[in-house]
Amino acid sequence: MKRIWFIASLFLSMSMYAQVNIIPQPVELKMPETAGQFVITAKTPIILEGAGLENSARFLNDYLKQIYGFTLPITKKAGTTPGIRLNFDRLNHPIPGAYNMEISAKGVYIGGDNATGTFYGVQTLLQLLPTAKASSLPVSYLTIKDHPRFQYRGLHLDVSRHFFPLSFVKKYIDYIALHKMNYFHWHLTDDQGWRIEIKKYPNLTKAGAWRNGTIIGRYPGTGNDSLRYGGFYTQKEVKEIVDYAAKRYITVVPEIEMPGHASAALTAYPHLGCTGGPYQVQQTWGVFNDVFCAGNDSVFTFLQNVLDEVMPLFPAKYVHIGGDECPKDSWKKCPKCHKRMADNKLKDEHELQSYFVQRMEKYINSKGKTIIGWDEILEGGLAPNAVVMSWRGEQGGIEAAKQNHDVIMTPTNFVYLDYSQSKQEDSVTIGNYVPVKKTYSYEPVPKELNADQSKHILGAQGNVWTEYMKTPKKVEYMIFPRLSALSEVLWSPAEKRNWDDFEKRLQEQFKRYTLWGTNYNKKLE
Ligand code: ACM
Ligand code: ZN
Numbered sequence: 381m382k383r384i385w386f387i388a389s390l391f392l393s394m395s396m397y398a399q400v401n402i403i404p405q406p407v408e409l410k411m412p413e414t415a416g417q418f419v420i421t422a423k424t425p426i427i428l429e430g431a432g433l434e435n436s437a438r439f440l441n442d443y444l445k446q447i448y449g450f451t452l453p454i455t456k457k458a459g460t461t462p463g464i465r466l467n468f469d470r471l472n473h474p475i476p477g478a479y480n481m482e483i484s485a486k487g488v489y490i491g492g493d494n495a496t497g498t499f500y501g502v503q504t505l506l507q508l509l510p511t512a513k514a515s516s517l518p519v520s521y522l523t524i525k526d527h528p529r530f531q532y533r534g535l536h537l538d539v540s541r542h543f544f545p546l547s548f549v550k551k552y553i554d555y556i557a558l559h560k561m562n563y564f565h566w567h568l569t570d571d572q573g574w575r576i577e578i579k580k581y582p583n584l585t586k587a588g589a590w591r592n593g594t595i596i597g598r599y600p601g602t603g604n605d606s607l608r609y610g611g612f613y614t615q616k617e618v619k620e621i622v623d624y625a626a627k628r629y630i631t632v633v634p635e636i637e638m639p640g641h642a643s644a645a646l647t648a649y650p651h652l653g654c655t656g657g658p659y660q661v662q663q664t665w666g667v668f669n670d671v672f673c674a675g676n677d678s679v680f681t682f683l684q685n686v687l688d689e690v691m692p693l694f695p696a697k698y699v700h701i702g703g704d705e706c707p708k709d710s711w712k713k714c715p716k717c718h719k720r721m722a723d724n725k726l727k728d729e730h731e732l733q734s735y736f737v738q739r740m741e742k743y744i745n746s747k748g749k750t751i752i753g754w755d756e757i758l759e760g761g762l763a764p765n766a767v768v769m770s771w772r773g774e775q776g777g778i779e780a781a782k783q784n785h786d787v788i789m790t791p792t793n794f795v796y797l798d799y800s801q802s803k804q805e806d807s808v809t810i811g812n813y814v815p816v817k818k819t820y821s822y823e824p825v826p827k828e829l830n831a832d833q834s835k836h837i838l839g840a841q842g843n844v845w846t847e848y849m850k851t852p853k854k855v856e857y858m859i860f861p862r863l864s865a866l867s868e869v870l871w872s873p874a875e876k877r878n879w880d881d882f883e884k885r886l887q888e889q890f891k892r893y894t895l896w897g898t899n900y901n902k903k904l905e
């Protein structure tokens with residue numbers, strides 16, 4: 381049922397052999413009047429003219445090795461052989477990542493505004509290479525001037541509902557880099573598993589990282605597989621991922637969920653819940669009443685201690701504290717929560733949630749970091765410095781921007797990449813319908829905002845909740861090709877957005893997906 385146009389247009393793309401097909405579309409692309417090609421072979425040097433551009437050279441070589449089976453020599457001095465020159469052009473663009481590129485008989489020149497820009501120039505170069513394995517790689521003469529539209533270009537991954545090995549997390553980060561995106565939001569804790577080692581609280585992973593079964597099929601399921609399921613990342617592995625991402629100019633934002641989505645944490649440390657338990661790491665999907673008690677000071681001490689271990693692992697200025705889908709049932713019945721409300725003159729449980737988030741924000745701010753929270757953190761009053769991630773549509777983002785808060789847009793109906801891509805989806809998904817064209821049509825700056833308020837829209841992000849993604853292949857099936865559409869939404873000038881043109885370029889992108897060994901079109905369970 382999926383991507384019928386792929387087959388239909390294979391034949392179309394054959395006639396576009398010499399055309400370049402870059403996603404996201406560059407700001408300015410010119411082909412010279414006299415067409416020509418520079419040919420990259422194993423003898424073509426990468427010339428590091430600027431200092432500190434080794435990441436770009438390494439990424440290029442790793443890609444060439446993986447796809448074409450050879451690497452290029454890296455030198456610091458230009459000889460007589462034309463090569464791939466990596467350098468800086470000071471462009472003074474307000475958002476890091478601008479670059480110039482020129483391909484001529486003299487070779488390839490990439491000049492980045494900064495190292496990030498040079499790296500993005502390399503990503504563009506990769507898209508000019510042939511889409512079949514070869515030992516000589518012709519690239520068309522052209523000039524490009526390019527820069528990103530938004531500063532936050534994110535992709536999220538939920539590793540709680542299903543756990544993904546380090547090797548796939550790295551591959552996922554490569555996908556982000558190949559799309560000139562720069563944030564990886566790592567959803568590390570939830571009801572169905574706690575996935576990050578915390579040395580002070582070993583039970584979080586000893587007990588909290590494992591569930592005793594998982595429902596079979598779509599919620600509510602046809603039974604339970606009764607299989608122990610889980611896993612977690614050690615702090616050493618987390619550092620490895622953060623370092624891997626940094627070499628690709630990607631910032632990793634950790635999410636530690638509070639006060640809801642806390643079943644796994646409470647299973648490990650039941651005294652942190654309103655009732656004291658017992659609790660279980662959940663085996664089905666949805667929203668649960670097992671939330672952190674807002675009236676117990678030990679909860680705040682615990683979360684601060686957890687964050688004291690988490691924050692040093694992540695150089696990002698942002699820490700995501702969740703804040704979504706926190707039912708108030710337990711708080712309503714809890715004497716400690718009632719006392720907290722009375723002592724602080726809080727009029728309802730929404731204000732209690734706001735108290736919780738603000739208290740945590742104060743601590744996180746004191747460590748020099750900024751919190752991000754899902755749009756529920758607006759309810760009961762926004763924490764003073766919080767960034768809002770608007771997911772239940774755009775309204776939360778609009779409201780937050782009007783209150784002069786920064787916003788990252790992640791509305792379900794455009795960028796929830798767990799939603800089905802086709803109307804009659806063969807595989808099991810959470811449902812709904814967000815085809816690639818819908819994602820492509822997304823405009824992150826709501827028209828309700830004036831120019832000043834619009835500046836608070838940092839960008840947008842695709843969210844990948846993995847209830848129905850048990851394997852890396854299924855994740856790939858869900859994110860592609862919508863990730864490519866999203867990359868253009870976030871990078872390219874709004875006035876350049878053109879679905880028909882994108883759809884044509886996508887045909888070449890499908891071939892790249894194949895080269896990468898990505899499962900973008902085979903349906904899976
Ligand atoms: C969310 O999808 N619950 C943020
Ligand atoms: Zn309580």
